[in-house]
Amino acid sequence: MPTIGNLTIERDTLILTEDWVLAHFSQLRPQVQTALANAGATDHSVDWSGLGRLDSAGAALIAELLGSDRLTALAESDTDLAPERRELLLAVARATSGLEVDPVSQAPTLRESLARVGRGMSEFYRGQKLLAGFIGLTLTALLAIVPRPRRWRLTSLVAHIQSTGLNALPIVALLTFLVGAVVAFLGATVLENFGATIYTVHLVSYAFLREFGVVLAAILLAGRTASAYTAQLGSMKANQEVDALRASGLDPMEMLVLPRVLAMMISLPFLTFVGMLSGILGGMLVCFFSLDISVTQFLTILERDIPLNHFLVGLGKAPVFAFVVAVIGCLEGLKVSGSAQSVGEHTTSSVVQSIFMVILLDAIAALFFMEMGW
Structure with missing residues (x-):
């Protein structure tokens, strides 16, 4: 050779x-x-x-x-x-x-595919079970400090209200305004074929009072605030600051979770109200410039034909959505294992889970209110 x-x-x-x-x-x-x-x-x-x-x-x-x-x-x-x-x-x-791979990759068999689906369902079940347990733990901690005003974290609560609510106000108002204009334009385009463009006012009002105002605000907070909660608590968990609180005799639920949850429950109703007004304002401008419906006529129809219960239905869903989004964000943050990769993974998971739960709860609420005739 x-x-x-x-x-x-x-x-x-x-x-x-x-x-x-x-x-x-x-x-x-x-x-x-x-x-x-x-x-x-x-x-x-x-x-x-x-x-x-x-x-x-x-x-x-x-x-x-x-x-x-x-x-x-x-x-x-x-x-x-x-x-x-x-x-x-x-x-x-x-x-x-560990770097050597098998050059021959075979397609997964039916058994392997079913096993993968089973593992996914099992992980989803465990995740929902853990979420339910964390909700119970949050409510228990909340009931424990309500009768003890000295243990209220007012400074932390106000700071989180500012970062959660006030700082999110411009983006919520802008987004709902644009969506309101789009809904009014599309509604007018369809209703024009039936000579019923005047009902564009009803379409915009019903949509934003019952659904779009609260859902858009909740989705924005899920992407903006829930991810921030996860990143903050995840970084604290990675730096062992949460363990330091426990070692000092302080309850992380009381110190970290409750101020964030309460801040979002206070902020989201106000953001929902602003979203309703901005969406209706966007629809009003489209009606004024495209359909020759004056502002006075728009407001008259809104006052005469739109019952108050639609506003109350939309506003009543806001605290529920806020509680679920905040709890998911805090839970995912406390599940961080300690690495930067884990922080990123759980931040992504918190946003996806929050948006999924908001849409799921809104669908359930819509069916419930429809059956109740509200």
């Missing part, structure tokens, strides 16, 4: 000679690839008695040539290897063993 630089194949033996170091990596790599292309060459015995200097780069090439399992077996069985060289080869073999 021909000699290939530092790598020689003679009969059933691979002979490694000269220096296998980083400086010679560019010359050694083609030789290793050529040997790998020779079918069965890597199954030969290895003679590294003539091997010169060896570093981690050269050991990695040897591991690529022989495979991590075979390199481990050869290094452990060869008594002629120096101890430091044996440890280097074993360390590189262990490090590269």
Whole structure:
């Protein structure tokens, strides 16, 4: 067999000679690839008695040539290897063993697919069970401090109200205004075919008083505030600040969770009210400029034909949505394991779960109110 630089194949033996170091990596790599292309060459015995200097780069090439399992077996069985060289080869073999993948990927079987679905359902069940338990723990802590005003965290509550409510006011108002204008424009386009463009006022009013005002505000808080809660508590959990509170005899539920939950429950009704007004204002402007419905006429129809219970239904859902969104954000933050990757994963999970629960609860509430005739 021909000699290939530092790598020689003679009969059933691979002979490694000269220096296998980083400086010679560019010359050694083609030789290793050529040997790998020779079918069965890597199954030969290895003679590294003539091997010169060896570093981690050269050991990695040897591991690529022989495979991590075979390199481990050869290094452990060869008594002629120096101890430091044996440890280097074993360390590189262990490090590269997890990087080797099976080149043949098979499609999952029906059993594996069903097992994956089952694991997903089991994880979803455990997550909902944990959420229910955390809701109970939050309510217990809330009932414990309500009769004790000295334990109220008013400074923290006011600070979270500012960050949750006041700072979110412009984006909520802008978004609902634009959605109100879009709803009015689409409604007018459809109703014009029936000569009933005047009912665009009813469409906008019903939509924002019952649904859009509270749902859009809750979804914005789910993406803006629930993620912030998760990131804040997750960072505290990663830095062991939550454990420090417990070691100091302080309750993290009382110190961290309750102010955030109460702040969102106070802020979301106000944001919902602002969202209702902004959405109706956007629809009013579209009606004024596109349908020749004056502001006075719009407000007259709104006062005469839209019952108050629609406003109360929309506003009544706000504290429930706020409680669920805040609890999910805090729970995901306290579930962080301690790494930056875990903080990112749970932040994403809190946003997805919050938006899902808001839409689910809104659908259930819509069916309930429809059956009740409210």
